[in-house]
Amino acid sequence: MFKQRLWILSFLLAGITLQTTAQTFTEQGKTYPISADGNKYVVTGFTPFSQLNDEGIFANTLLWTVENVCPKLREGITEVNVPAKNFKCDLILNSPADSKQNNTYYCKATFRIASGKLIYYISDILIESSAFVMKKVTPMEKLSPEKKPAHKEIMDDFIQVESLILNKMFDFVASNQLSPITHWNEISISKPVQGMTADECRLAFGKPQTILESNGEIQWMYSSSFYLFFKNGRVETIIK
Structure with missing residues (x-):
């Protein structure tokens, strides 16, 4: 009986610890x-x-x-x-x-x-x-x-x-579940290239002014002369 109570107490304390560590900042x-x-x-x-x-x-x-x-x-x-x-x-x-x-x-x-x-x-x-x-x-x-x-x-x-x-x-x-970043060189000089992810584009250029979606293609407009077109989550076409 003593061992059972000890086990229950340990379980409860572990639960309290997990709950505390799970708290956000x-x-x-x-x-x-x-x-x-x-x-x-x-x-x-x-x-x-x-x-x-x-x-x-x-x-x-x-x-x-x-x-x-x-x-x-x-x-x-x-x-x-x-x-x-x-x-x-x-x-x-x-x-x-x-x-x-x-x-x-x-x-x-x-x-x-x-x-x-x-x-x-x-x-x-x-x-x-x-x-x-x-x-x-x-x-x-x-x-x-x-x-x-x-x-x-x-x-x-x-x-x-x-x-x-x-x-x-x-x-x-x-x-945040970050997508793999593989274009750090391009991000460092703000250069758009095919294959960049949405996260990489936000790191390199910031927030787009508009986002439009049509027929499975997503268009990001940064300015009247700078557009990115995404297909399957990656940049496929660049207008700049």
């Missing part, structure tokens, strides 16, 4: 605090993804950014270095819907992949807030959270929204 509500880097405020750190290689982490991170940061094409992504597996982008973040704040935050982010880790660095944070009467857009460095409760509320609001964005990115990186 968003479900866990992880937060990524602001720290000082010299005379400026930044958010910096890393998250390991042991189940993925560096190429997979880089591709998924860039794909998520294309889909969720860029309004079209690769706008907002300011630099991509495929060999070094890093890129930079501009982020525009808004206070969460349930927040007492109503702010917009402008910042710059660098993402770098090394040794199975996604390393992030968010800096140059500007705040657009009705709380500032004299200056509509204010650098984060102007805040005095230790002295002014209102400034601490703004900083806490930014931490909440950037943490949510990072958690959503990390969840995508960990869960």
Whole structure:
């Protein structure tokens, strides 16, 4: 009887452990605090993804950014270095819907992949807030959270929204089933070639302006002079 109870207890504990590890970053509500880097405020750190290689982490991170940061094409992504597996982008973040704040935050982010880790660095944070009467857009460095409760509320609001964005990115990186990437050279110079997959095209050129499907063929339009036509999931025809 004792052994049976011990076995049941072990089973239940194992179930709790599995349930905990299965939680997403968003479900866990992880937060990524602001720290000082010299005379400026930044958010910096890393998250390991042991189940993925560096190429997979880089591709998924860039794909998520294309889909969720860029309004079209690769706008907002300011630099991509495929060999070094890093890129930079501009982020525009808004206070969460349930927040007492109503702010917009402008910042710059660098993402770098090394040794199975996604390393992030968010800096140059500007705040657009009705709380500032004299200056509509204010650098984060102007805040005095230790002295002014209102400034601490703004900083806490930014931490909440950037943490949510990072958690959503990390969840995508960990869960997205990436198609094999075999055209890294072409991606690095934004060159379209036959045989590229949809994922590879998004990495190389960003989001298309329009997507049309007809008779089993899918057409992506990037501009009036740049079209890609897909057949069976791969680029078959290029107009550029």
